[in-house]
Amino acid sequence: MRLAIFADIHANRQAFSACLDFARARGAERIICLGDIVGYGADPEWAVDTMMGLVDDGAIAVIGNHDHAVSTPSESMNAVAQAAIEWTRGRLSAPQRRFLAELPLTLRDDNRLYVHSEASHPARWHYVRDTPDAARSIEATDAHITFCGHIHRPALYSMSSAAKMTSFIPTTDVPVQLLGGRRWLVVLGSVGQPRDGDPAAAFAMLDTTSREITYCRVPYDVQAAASRIRANGLPHWLADRLLVGR
Amino acid sequence: MAKPAIAPGAELDGFTVGECVHQGGMATLWTVTHPGITVPLLMKIPRVAEGEDPAAIVSFEMEQMILPRLAGPHVPGCFGAGDFDRQPYVVMERIPGNTLYSRIEKLPAAYEEARVIGGKIATALADLHRQNVIHHDVKPSSIMFRPSGECVLIDFGLSHHNQLPDLLQEEFRLPYGTAPYMAPERLLGVRDDPRSDLFSLGVLLYFFTTGVRPFGESETLRGMRRRLWRDPYPPRKLKPDYPPWLQEIVLRCLEIEPVWRHPTASQLAFELAHPDQVKLTARSERLQRDPLSTVWRRRFNRGLTQPKPKSDVAAQLASGPIVVVAIDTEEGSGALNECLRRAAAQLLSTLPSARLACLNVLKLGRITIDRTLDEQGNNKHIDRMVALRHWAQPLGLDESRLTVHVLEAIDPAAAILEFTAVNHVDHIVIGARQNSMLRTLLGSVSAKIAAEAACTVTVVRPPRLALAPVQDGGKG
Numbered sequence: 001m002r003l004a005i006f007a008d009i010h011a012n013r014q015a016f017s018a019c020l021d022f023a024r025a026r027g028a029e030r031i032i033c034l035g036d037i038v039g040y041g042a043d044p045e046w047a048v049d050t051m052m053g054l055v056d057d058g059a060i061a062v063i064g065n066h067d068h069a070v071s072t073p074s075e076s077m078n079a080v081a082q083a084a085i086e087w088t089r090g091r092l093s094a095p096q097r098r099f100l101a102e103l104p105l106t107l108r109d110d111n112r113l114y115v116h117s118e119a120s121h122p123a124r125w126h127y128v129r130d131t132p133d134a135a136r137s138i139e140a141t142d143a144h145i146t147f148c149g150h151i152h153r154p155a156l157y158s159m160s161s162a163a164k165m166t167s168f169i170p171t172t173d174v175p176v177q178l179l180g181g182r183r184w185l186v187v188l189g190s191v192g193q194p195r196d197g198d199p200a201a202a203f204a205m206l207d208t209t210s211r212e213i214t215y216c217r218v219p220y221d222v223q224a225a226a227s228r229i230r231a232n233g234l235p236h237w238l239a240d241r242l243l244v245g246r
Numbered sequence: 247m248a249k250p251a252i253a254p255g256a257e258l259d260g261f262t263v264g265e266c267v268h269q270g271g272m273a274t275l276w277t278v279t280h281p282g283i284t285v286p287l288l289m290k291i292p293r294v295a296e297g298e299d300p301a302a303i304v305s306f307e308m309e310q311m312i313l314p315r316l317a318g319p320h321v322p323g324c325f326g327a328g329d330f331d332r333q334p335y336v337v338m339e340r341i342p343g344n345t346l347y348s349r350i351e352k353l354p355a356a357y358e359e360a361r362v363i364g365g366k367i368a369t370a371l372a373d374l375h376r377q378n379v380i381h382h383d384v385k386p387s388s389i390m391f392r393p394s395g396e397c398v399l400i401d402f403g404l405s406h407h408n409q410l411p412d413l414l415q416e417e418f419r420l421p422y423g424t425a426p427y428m429a430p431e432r433l434l435g436v437r438d439d440p441r442s443d444l445f446s447l448g449v450l451l452y453f454f455t456t457g458v459r460p461f462g463e464s465e466t467l468r469g470m471r472r473r474l475w476r477d478p479y480p481p482r483k484l485k486p487d488y489p490p491w492l493q494e495i496v497l498r499c500l501e502i503e504p505v506w507r508h509p510t511a512s513q514l515a516f517e518l519a520h521p522d523q524v525k526l527t528a529r530s531e532r533l534q535r536d537p538l539s540t541v542w543r544r545r546f547n548r549g550l551t552q553p554k555p556k557s558d559v560a561a562q563l564a565s566g567p568i569v570v571v572a573i574d575t576e577e578g579s580g581a582l583n584e585c586l587r588r589a590a591a592q593l594l595s596t597l598p599s600a601r602l603a604c605l606n607v608l609k610l611g612r613i614t615i616d617r618t619l620d621e622q623g624n625n626k627h628i629d630r631m632v633a634l635r636h637w638a639q640p641l642g643l644d645e646s647r648l649t650v651h652v653l654e655a656i657d658p659a660a661a662i663l664e665f666t667a668v669n670h671v672d673h674i675v676i677g678a679r680q681n682s683m684l685r686t687l688l689g690s691v692s693a694k695i696a697a698e699a700a701c702t703v704t705v706v707r708p709p710r711l712a713l714a715p716v717q718d719g720g721k722g
Binding site: 156158160161164168171174177180211 | 303311334408412
């Protein structure tokens with residue numbers, strides 16, 4: 001089965017629409033969302049409604065720290081993120097807020113684990129920045145493959161049977177076989193707010209039969225997404241950073 | 247799931263196991279057959295039992311990832327792979343014959359034999375590098391030859407694929423590989439420079455032509471590290487009759503800094519194919535190793551040998567293309583040749599590692615008997631070479647980047663196409679004559695080349711002048 005895995009959509013309608021179209025054209029059979037459906041972007045109602053519809057059709061989704069902050073204000077967020085969450089909260093209906101609040105922290109599907117930040121302390125929202133962070137996550141689960149987002153920069157880590165780590169910045173469109181003899185942490189780039197210097201929306205596809213992961217980049221109408229952010233009175237920095245992918 | 251036993255007659259994913267043909271430290275090799283596959287097959291099974299070398303597993307995993315991605319005559323074809331959750335294996339084409347290791351009993355080899363073998367290996371490495379893979383274990387026992395003559399590289403367990411995770415990256419504190427052949431930068435942890443393979447090929451060429459390994463056989467890290475600052479004895483010190491062009495090539499391969507080696511394996515293959523055109527530098531004459539002052543500077547000035555950030559193999563290869571310019575030396579081609587020179591200069595100014603091969607075709611008649619001397623008794627071949635050098639002179643290229651070639655052929659387009667195929671040329675620059683009566687009669691050479699060449703072709707035309715006004719003849 002072909003899975004399309006999305007992380008950090010951040011209410012960016014233009015980016016997520018483009019990614020969904022791209023994934024369907026490539027034969028995606030199941031949608032996975034790794035959280036942060038809202039926050040930063042200007043179309044939270046659309047993003048939540050779209051995800052609710054996808055989940056009704058069999059998609060699975062876990063909660064991200066921004067989704068969580070809609071109902072439970074967080075003290076650890078910076079001022080810009082906080083301002084965006086306040087604005088988002090006012091836009092969402094009660095059922096939409098309930099949908100976000102009830103998303104699980106982690107989900108297990110066969111030998112795969114889905115989590116927003118990392119597997120060792122999913123509710124603490126730690127970033128996976130390097131191999132020690134990745135090793136901590138891999139050691140905390142017996143899943144063969146863990147998928148996470150949160151850091152907005154794609155990466156691929158593995159741990160050998162002798163607990164040695166490797167790290168890798170994936171090459172777009174080059175499938176990597178997730179070998180059975182080691183365990184893997186697949187870190188997704190962000191759909192709605194990439195921070196690796198490439199403004200194109202990021203997601204990944206997994207073929208569960210061949211166990212090949214393919215990282216994808218999808219160009220989308222960044223200007224439109226940025227204009228929506230400015231038009232809604234959100235901090236302009238949130239629009240500016242989309243244009244440069246930082 | 248129960249692990250299937252590997253023994254003669256056993257079945258695994260449709261493959262029937264035959265005999266065990268090799269038991270190595272890392273893996274065992276078995277002949278296998280499959281109903282749908284006619285080529286002879288080998289199954290490689292890693293040693294993964296408790297207490298075995300962990301490198302056996304990791305190098306098997308690398309091969310398992312890389313081998314199915316490779317194609318072409320210079321690698322064994324891959325026909326199947328099994329993962330560790332059941333029985334790890336890869337099934338590959340069995341190349342008949344022995345590895346080049348069988349040749350080392352009777353060294354040194356003749357210079358000409360070594361030149362031909364080295365050229366074939368360099369060609370195979372160029373093809374591998376173009377597929378984003380660095381072999382990292384080039385040595386006689388990793389090299390075989392097809393009955394048709396092409397070099398086949400085997401054993402990708404230590405290889406690096408520039409677009410896949412490098413599982414050997416953090417696995418071992420010591421660089422893993424074959425000590426006598428290992429490039430110095432490998433000792434600093436650099437695994438993404440294709441020129442490491444050129445160094446290993448240089449070791450092989452040195453060994454084959456002198457019978458001596460340039461850096462000895464030390465397996466200790468201390469012994470291996472010496473090559474970071476200590477250069478080997480020049481081959482001419484060991485063999486006074488050593489050809490200067492060969493010493494030039496071998497010592498350039500063995501340069502400590504990768505940037506001083508040939509920019510690409512294709513360029514090394516090109517030099518080995520044209521020994522008479524190798525630009526001889528001070529390297530070719532040397533009889534002594536570098537003075538101690540140089541050695542000390544290398545040893546204690548670490549800035550010279552610091553590893554660089556991760557490179558992009560494809561971008562590095564693209565920066566060192568072999569460019570051919572086809573030049574007509576006939577009378578009346580002056581304006582076009584000037585345009586060709588300008589096009590070549592623009593191309594080369596952006597590609598400091600590119601090399602330029604200037605071609606001219608000495609057209610032979612189909613019926614007449616051609617003579618090498620013209621009516622005045624001059625050697626036509628040499629005249630043309632002189633003309634090509636004259637054409638290239640204003641480009642001010644370093645001699646090591648420039649070669650000139652006069653091909654003799656009945657069909658110029660076919661001759662240029664053959665030269666570019668044999669020498670793995672990346673880019674052809676050729677002029678198109680306009681409104682030529684000859685072109686109308688014989689067909690255009692540039693059109694045929696643009697249509698049939700396997701590489702990029704730039705067709706250059708002189709600037710078009712405005713046409714004289716046509717008198718209105720009242721056509722209506």
